Amino acid sequence: MQIAVSGGKGGTGKSTVAINLAVELARRFKLVLADLDVEAPNDHLLLGVELAGEEPVNQFMPKFDYSKCTKCRKCAEVCEEHAIITLKDGTPFLMPNLCSGCRACEIVCPVPGAIQEAFRVIGHTYVTETPYGFTLVTGKLREGEERSMPLVVEAKKRARNLNYELLMVDTAAGTGNTVSKAIEGSRLLIAVTEPTPLGIHDTELILKLGKLMGLKTWVVVNRSDLGDVEKVREITEKYGAEVVAEIPYSENIVRSYVSGRPIVLEDVPEAKIFRELAEKVADFLGGDE
Amino acid sequence: MQVAIASGKGGVGKSTITASLLYFLKDKYRLIAVDADAEAPNLGLLLGVEEWDKEREHIGAKVARINTETCVRCGICYERCPYESIYIDEDGNYVVNELTCEGCNVCGLVCPVPGTITLEQARSGVIRKATTKYGFPIISAQLDVGRPESGKLVTEEKEWAKKLMDELNLEHMIVDSAAGIGCQVIASIGGADLTILIAEPTPASLSDVQRAYKVVQHFRQPAYLIVNKADLNPGFTALREWAEAEGIPIIGEVPYDRAIPKSMAMLKPVVEAFPDSPASKALKEIAERIAEEILG
Numbered sequence: 083m084q085i086a087v088s089g090g091k092g093g094t095g096k097s098t099v100a101i102n103l104a105v106e107l108a109r110r111f112k113l114v115l116a117d118l119d120v121e122a123p124n125d126h127l128l129l130g131v132e133l134a135g136e137e138p139v140n141q142f143m144p145k146f147d148y149s150k151c152t153k154c155r156k157c158a159e160v161c162e163e164h165a166i167i168t169l170k171d172g173t174p175f176l177m178p179n180l181c182s183g184c185r186a187c188e189i190v191c192p193v194p195g196a197i198q199e200a201f202r203v204i205g206h207t208y209v210t211e212t213p214y215g216f217t218l219v220t221g222k223l224r225e226g227e228e229r230s231m232p233l234v235v236e237a238k239k240r241a242r243n244l245n246y247e248l249l250m251v252d253t254a255a256g257t258g259n260t261v262s263k264a265i266e267g268s269r270l271l272i273a274v275t276e277p278t279p280l281g282i283h284d285t286e287l288i289l290k291l292g293k294l295m296g297l298k299t300w301v302v303v304n305r306s307d308l309g310d311v312e313k314v315r316e317i318t319e320k321y322g323a324e325v326v327a328e329i330p331y332s333e334n335i336v337r338s339y340v341s342g343r344p345i346v347l348e349d350v351p352e353a354k355i356f357r358e359l360a361e362k363v364a365d366f367l368g369g370d371e
Numbered sequence: 372m373q374v375a376i377a378s379g380k381g382g383v384g385k386s387t388i389t390a391s392l393l394y395f396l397k398d399k400y401r402l403i404a405v406d407a408d409a410e411a412p413n414l415g416l417l418l419g420v421e422e423w424d425k426e427r428e429h430i431g432a433k434v435a436r437i438n439t440e441t442c443v444r445c446g447i448c449y450e451r452c453p454y455e456s457i458y459i460d461e462d463g464n465y466v467v468n469e470l471t472c473e474g475c476n477v478c479g480l481v482c483p484v485p486g487t488i489t490l491e492q493a494r495s496g497v498i499r500k501a502t503t504k505y506g507f508p509i510i511s512a513q514l515d516v517g518r519p520e521s522g523k524l525v526t527e528e529k530e531w532a533k534k535l536m537d538e539l540n541l542e543h544m545i546v547d548s549a550a551g552i553g554c555q556v557i558a559s560i561g562g563a564d565l566t567i568l569i570a571e572p573t574p575a576s577l578s579d580v581q582r583a584y585k586v587v588q589h590f591r592q593p594a595y596l597i598v599n600k601a602d603l604n605p606g607f608t609a610l611r612e613w614a615e616a617e618g619i620p621i622i623g624e625v626p627y628d629r630a631i632p633k634s635m636a637m638l639k640p641v642v643e644a645f646p647d648s649p650a651s652k653a654l655k656e657i658a659e660r661i662a663e664e665i666l667g
């Protein structure tokens with residue numbers, strides 16, 4: 083089974099919640115945490131581990147065999163990304179950065195062998211054993227590449243191929259289709275937010291996404307003393323979700339964030355909040371079985 | 372001039388700093404602001420925009436649809452979709468998940484029954500314009516949830532902004548980019564004259580700003596760095612060392628200041644809400660340096 087941690091906007095403490103929950107839940111489940119914030123993956127830094135098990139993500143791109151190509155332009159016409167430009171006489175050329183690797187061009191090309199397979203590395207996935215009893219899978223988009231979707235798909239695939247009872251995904255900020263791809267298949271969506279007007283605005287979007295996807299959604303309010311939690315509650319209820327935890331602003335959390343050691347391992351009051359949240363999640367998952 | 376402001380990671384104070392810099396620079400220059408975080412736009416809110424004077428729908432996304440009447444349930448589309456966006460519902464029908472479809476049309480090409488899969492235009496979001504109470508215009512966008520290609524929305528925003536610059540004879544466009552390094556950020560940084568990076572002294576922020584800087588390098592632009600929450604983590608010197616090694620000038624450091632979250636709750640730039648706070652003083656100096664050394 084799978085659960086997701088997301089947050090609408092960046093910087094709400096989504097990764098902090100994800101890693102601490104993972105550490106705690108790993109005591110009860112054989113757990114894999116997938117960091118699908120492929121544009122800015124940070125869970126390994128917060129966990130203080132070095133990424134391991136690197137594998138390249140190769141993306142298809144067409145390579146034209148001009149001795150066979152009949153310059154019919156079909157490939158260029160079908161390319162939704164406009165990644166293929168043609169000269170006046172119809173000779174196709176690829177602009178690699180625009181290519182999404184979808185293979186539509188290859189499918190329509192009427193001449194066998196005119197389009198050959200070439201690949202480029204658009205990023206990497208990693209599988210790292212953490213000292214906390216769970217495995218971390220990380221997707222990392224290469225700088226200069228535009229599309230995070232293929233990386234999210236590949237990293238999630240790699241995570242799913244591991245042996246686990248509970249797969250936890252940590253998504254990127256935002257509510258675009260890469261976030262829905264990451265969340266897809268979850269039994270529970272945990273949205274991390276802040277009780278500020280900006281946080282509330284963005285929470286509404288992630289709640290909307292959760293609702294569209296038909297997911298059970300919980301909200302965790304981070305830095306809960308810096309704003310009006312009641313407002314978060316209102317909006318949460320409007321979407322049929324519930325606020326399940328409040329984490330006050332804490333220097334301890336900041337310190338743990340900076341030092342790469344999860345706070346649930348420390349003997350501080352904040353650790354208790356994460357332990358209780360983990361328990362709630364475990365109860366929910368267990369009780370639902 | 373077009374200036375992009377980027378950070379790689381969200382939540383490092385990019386929008387607050389941008390709002391504050393705009394607040395100072397508006398007195399000296401004719402500006403336009405672009406909020407290029409189409410998935411979580413905040414700059415308008417921070418600048419007190421309550422109403423938009425103009426709004427345009429952006430129909431740019433494409434999604435596949437399957438006609439279950441003619442579908443013969445062969446499963447080819449399901450196997451070939453590069454993004455696993457086709458699923459089989461309880462009734463055994465093949466259905467496109469519109470919330471993850473990238474609109475590539477591969478399914479339509481491989482489907483053996485002509486006309487069963489169509490690629491349809493879908494709304495990807497809205498782009499809107501307002502005049503802030505500070506007098507300068509802002510362009511913002513909002514991607515609809517579950518849509519692809521927020522980068523295209525950003526490109527549209529910048530085109531609109533450019534038009535307005537011509538019409539209103541404006542001098543500078545300040546683009547507040549999204550978190551990450553993907554299409555939105557590439558659309559934000561591409562075409563800019565320079566990028567101002569914002570980072571805080573933590574390992575995560577350093578890692579992300581390094582990635583954003585690679586995008587800047589890709590466009591062969593000069594970069595500058597503002598260190599936010601500069602006193603947060605005194606033992607952490609790697610951020611400043613990295614900037615020095617790369618030859619990225621640090622144009623200022625903003626101390627951690629509770630006035631910032633407070634001002635955000637008031638939906639005001641911190642420099643307006645708490646002009647005497649340490650963060651505001653630092654931001655004022657930074658704005659002066661930007662005026663002197665960058666905008667001229």
Ligand code: SF4
Pocket residue numbers: 142143144160161162163164165166176180181182183184185186187188
């Ligand atoms: S693989 Fe897809 S995106 Fe790339 S060139 Fe071919 S049709 Fe265009």
Ligand code: SF4
Pocket residue numbers: 146150151152153154155156157158172174190191192193196197
């Ligand atoms: S579809 Fe094939 S034959 Fe036609 S222009 Fe493209 S590569 Fe050449």
Ligand code: SF4
Pocket residue numbers: 434435451452453454455456457467468471472473474475476477478479
């Ligand atoms: S258009 Fe592309 S992404 Fe969408 S369902 Fe078809 S094959 Fe999949």
Ligand code: SF4
Pocket residue numbers: 437441442443444445446447448449465481482483484487488
């Ligand atoms: S390829 Fe066409 S006919 Fe086959 S399952 Fe998909 S939609 Fe139905």
